[in-house]
Amino acid sequence: MGLELVTAMFCDPGGVVLAEAPTYVGAIITFVGLEAGLEHVECDENGLIPAALERRIDEVRASGRTIKLLYTIPNFNNPSGITLSAERRPRITEICRRAGITIVEDGPYGLVRFDGEPTPAIRSLDPSVLYLGSMSKIFSPGIRVGWVIAPRAVRERLQLLSEATIIRPSIFSQHLALAYLRGFDWRSTLQTTIANYRERAETLLEHLPAALPAGSTWTRPSGGFFVWATLPEGCSADDLFTLVAEEGVVLIAGSSFYADGSGQRELRLSFSLESPEQIREGLRRLGRASARLGHP
Amino acid sequence: MGLELVTAMFCDPGGVVLAEAPTYVGAIITFVGLEAGLEHVECDENGLIPAALERRIDEVRASGRTIKLLYTIPNFNNPSGITLSAERRPRITEICRRAGITIVEDGPYGLVRFDGEPTPAIRSLDPSVLYLGSMSKIFSPGIRVGWVIAPRAVRERLQLLSEATIIRPSIFSQHLALAYLRGFDWRSTLQTTIANYRERAETLLEHLPAALPAGSTWTRPSGGFFVWATLPEGCSADDLFTLVAEEGVVLIAGSSFYADGSGQRELRLSFSLESPEQIREGLRRLGRASARLGHP
Numbered sequence: 408m409g410l411e412l413v414t415a416m417f418c419d420p421g422g423v424v425l426a427e428a429p430t431y432v433g434a435i436i437t438f439v440g441l442e443a444g445l446e447h448v449e450c451d452e453n454g455l456i457p458a459a460l461e462r463r464i465d466e467v468r469a470s471g472r473t474i475k476l477l478y479t480i481p482n483f484n485n486p487s488g489i490t491l492s493a494e495r496r497p498r499i500t501e502i503c504r505r506a507g508i509t510i511v512e513d514g515p516y517g518l519v520r521f522d523g524e525p526t527p528a529i530r531s532l533d534p535s536v537l538y539l540g541s542m543s544k545i546f547s548p549g550i551r552v553g554w555v556i557a558p559r560a561v562r563e564r565l566q567l568l569s570e571a572t573i574i575r576p577s578i579f580s581q582h583l584a585l586a587y588l589r590g591f592d593w594r595s596t597l598q599t600t601i602a603n604y605r606e607r608a609e610t611l612l613e614h615l616p617a618a619l620p621a622g623s624t625w626t627r628p629s630g631g632f633f634v635w636a637t638l639p640e641g642c643s644a645d646d647l648f649t650l651v652a653e654e655g656v657v658l659i660a661g662s663s664f665y666a667d668g669s670g671q672r673e674l675r676l677s678f679s680l681e682s683p684e685q686i687r688e689g690l691r692r693l694g695r696a697s698a699r700l701g702h703p
Numbered sequence: 704m705g706l707e708l709v710t711a712m713f714c715d716p717g718g719v720v721l722a723e724a725p726t727y728v729g730a731i732i733t734f735v736g737l738e739a740g741l742e743h744v745e746c747d748e749n750g751l752i753p754a755a756l757e758r759r760i761d762e763v764r765a766s767g768r769t770i771k772l773l774y775t776i777p778n779f780n781n782p783s784g785i786t787l788s789a790e791r792r793p794r795i796t797e798i799c800r801r802a803g804i805t806i807v808e809d810g811p812y813g814l815v816r817f818d819g820e821p822t823p824a825i826r827s828l829d830p831s832v833l834y835l836g837s838m839s840k841i842f843s844p845g846i847r848v849g850w851v852i853a854p855r856a857v858r859e860r861l862q863l864l865s866e867a868t869i870i871r872p873s874i875f876s877q878h879l880a881l882a883y884l885r886g887f888d889w890r891s892t893l894q895t896t897i898a899n900y901r902e903r904a905e906t907l908l909e910h911l912p913a914a915l916p917a918g919s920t921w922t923r924p925s926g927g928f929f930v931w932a933t934l935p936e937g938c939s940a941d942d943l944f945t946l947v948a949e950e951g952v953v954l955i956a957g958s959s960f961y962a963d964g965s966g967q968r969e970l971r972l973s974f975s976l977e978s979p980e981q982i983r984e985g986l987r988r989l990g991r992a993s994a995r996l997g998h999p
Contacts, residue, residue, distance in 0.1 A: 411868045415736075436867040440711075549874035571732040572707045577873040578845035 408576075409539045409555045411437050412568045413511055414476070416561070418443040422475040423467050427455060429635070429664030429673070431485045431513070434478055438666070444472060445666040452626070454481060454491030457498045464506050477503050477510045481529060482517040483631020486664045486675035490629065493526050500532045515541040515553075518597060520630035521605040530556060537561065542584050544632075545597055550580035604632070607678040610686045615676070618690040620647075620697045625676075632679035635661075638672040642700060647674065650699050654692035704872075705835045705851045707733050708864045709807055710772070712857070714739040718771040719763050721804070723751060725931070725960030725969070727781045730774055730809070734962070740768060741962040748922070750777060750787030753794045760802050773799050773806045777825060778813040779927020782960045782971035786925065789822050796828045811837040811849075814893060816926035817901040826852060833857065838880050840928075841893055846876035900928070903974040906982045911972070914986040916943075916993045921972075928975035931957075934968040938996060944970065946995050950988035 410433075418424065420442035426434065428447030438445045446467055449459035460477075467474050477499075481491035491499065503510050512529045530538040538556035553576075555565055569575060587593055611634055615625060622639030638644055648660045661673025678686060706729075714720065716738035722730065724743030734741045742763055745755035756773075763770050775795075777787035787795065799806050808825045826834040834852035849872070851861055865871060883889055907930055911921060918935030934940055944956045957969025974982060 408869045433867065433870075440864075440867050547875070551869065551871070551873040568736075571729065571736050573704045573847065573869055574729075575847070577847040577876045579843070579879065580873045580875060583875065 408569070408573060409553055409565075410434055410478070410511065410513065411441070412565050413537055413539075413555065414438060414441050414443060416564055416568060417509060418475045421472065423472050424476045424478050425460070425463060425467075425474060425508070426478040427480065427484060427487070429486050429661065429670055430478065431480060432659070432663045434513070435664070435666050438478075443475070447665065447667065450484075450487065450489055452489060453495060454484070454489050455479060455495065455499055457495060457502060460499060460502055464502070464508070474506065474508050477508050478513065479510065479529070480513045480516070482514060482526060483519065483628050483633070485516070485631070486633050486659070486661070487635040488626040488628030488631055488633045489635070490526060491529075496527070496529050497532055500529055500536070504533065504535075510536045511539065512536050513539045515539075515544050516631040518545050519601055519604060519632070521601060521608065522629065534558065545593065545600075546584060546587050550577070550583055552576050552580045552584045601630075604679060606683055607681070607686055608634070610683040611676060611678045611690070614687055614690040618693040618697060620700060632677055634676040634678065636674050636676060638674070640672070642672055644670070644672055644674045647696055647700050650696035651693050654696055656689045656692045656696075658693075704865070704869060705849055705861075706730055706774070706807065706809065707737070708861050709833055709835075709851065710734060710737050710739060712860055712864060713805060714771045717768065719768050720772045720774050721756070721759060721763075721770060722774040723776065723780060723783070725782055725957065725966055726774065727776060727809070728955070728959045731960070731962050734774075739771070743961065743963065744773075746780075746783065746785060748785060749791060750780070750785050751775060751791065751795055753791060753798060756795060756798055760798070760804070770802065770804050773804050774809065775806065775825070776809045776812070778810060778822060779815065779924050779929070781812070781927070782929050782955070782957070783931040784922040784924030784927055784929045785931070786822060787825075792823070792825050793828055796825055796832070800829065800831075806832045807835065808832050809835045811835075811840050812927040814841050815897055815900060815928070817897060817904065818925065830854065841889065841896075842880060842883050846873070846879055848872050848876045848880045897926075900926075900975060902979055903977070903982055904930070906979040907972060907974045907986070910983055910986040914989040914993060916996060928973055930972040930974065932970050932972060934970070936968070938968055940966070940968055940970045943992055943996050946992035947989050950992055952985045952988045952992075954989075
């Protein structure tokens with residue numbers, strides 16, 4: 408909802424949003440729905456590549472279009488699991504500031520870090536950044552409470568805009584969230600939650616080599632919910648998706664996370680919901696499907 | 704949210720929505736936001752006038768525009784308090800069916816009827832009608848739970864559309880609503896609630912004659928939350944609004960409920976929130992403001 412409101416406020420139809428390649432499928436649907444143009448920016452294991460961002464800005468401008476927003480999930484990106492390194496954050500911020508592009512920082516996974524300290528939010532480097540927060544990953548997705556941190560002028564307009572649709576998230580849910588943050592030791596509870604996710608991630612990463620076709624590569628996230636795998640040349644993720652669905656396991660095909668139809672050899676593996684036992688069983692079935700996929 | 708989704712689904716920018724004159728300000732904001740054209744249809748004490756609806760359809764079509772929806776609040780209309788009579792409902796439905804216009808029936812107030820049986824929903828006459836329901840007036844506005852009754856094909860698309868924004872209303876709130884409807888005698892509780900509203904409406908209607916300038920007229924709703932007043936020729940509702948605000952009472956100016964700037968002598972009086980004592984005090988202050996307004 409926050410992203411919908413921000414996009415509606417900043418982007419007229421035809422305005423361009425830049426985003427990681429790949430990026431969150433729900434964000435793509437939002438941008439398409441509001442007729443914003445989505446252009447991907449190349450990433451490596453440290454997230455958005457500054458030189459690729461500059462190049463993309465130049466290309467889009469050369470085509471006569473206006474870039475309004477950079478949408479980024481800098482921590483444990485959905486779907487890639489990649490985190491934008493602390494070193495790159497000031498550089499990305501500076502590039503956007505010079506280009507007059509507003510950064511939308513989507514931060515639901517930032518606190519779900521397996522070890523070490525959280526990477527400082529991009530918002531902490533530049534108060535013009537619009538930060539999207541959520542109770543979904545630290546308390547409960549079912550209460551549907553999130554927030555936007557934004558300059559006052561933006562915030563006031565977002566409130567007006569939300570009056571036209573949901574008016575506001577459930578007051579009851581907001582009180583629940585408040586009571587949880589005030590009345591419970593939520594940081595300790597979160598550590599327990601994180602330990603569960605870490606075990607699931609480790610289980611997935613331990614058994615993934617045997618479950619994917621030889622020559623596959625994948626990310627090794629240090630937090631969040633997702634591992635992103637790339638199959639070797641000649642393999643089709645869609646074919647694997649079909650085969651593993653016959654085994655009763657659902658993966659999300661990588662092409663869902665691109666606006667331009669790429670991602671044909673890529674797939675997202677989620678480890679948040681299932682138990683380690685279920686993950687092991689799922690990977691056994693994925694291994695059988697991979698074997699049936701055959702060699703390219 | 705339901706109205707936003709329905710409008711987004713049915714109306715491209717420039718598509719026309721017909722609605723009562725006056726109509727719900729939140730709906731107007733939704734239509735404007737989605738760049739739908741809003742055209743009002745004249746009402747009398749029995750709601751939408753069938754002949755006026757036919758005339759408006761002809762006029763809009765003659766101007767080369769396409770009418771997509773009729774948006775109606777047939778019971779205790781917000782803001783007018785007027786109810787579309789049972790006799791007119793089949794006629795309105797038939798006119799829309801022939802003209803290929805989908806009816807959106809907004810029904811939050813229908814069960815808040817002071818006496819007698821509920822008027823059958825327009826939806827009960829035609830299964831192609833899209834019905835918007837809400838827990839707000841029969842349980843709690845704070846839980847933000849409503850629903851759309853629609854043909855399956857529409858419903859499936861609405862679900863997809865909502866995935867791009869709020870995904871869904873709070874699951875917790877939905878369970879609350881379900882538990883309330885299943886586990887409590889909500890019909891009895893509603894009767895108590897209605898008795899409270901009835902007392903407030905009666906208090907308002909009893910003291911309103913002394914509180915408005917001579918020559919004013921107003922509706923006498925048989926349910927819902929609102930009375931709609933019209934000041935005599937030469938009086939300005941905006942002026943009265945300013946004067947009564949100085950007395951610490953807020954009314955909503957009638958022009959908010961029209962897309963075309965009319966309603967300059969009209970105002971909405973809500974009786975849902977305040978106690979009878981507060982309503983009497985508010986009307987005393989309104990009386991003082993009316994006296995200061997002077998005679999036209």
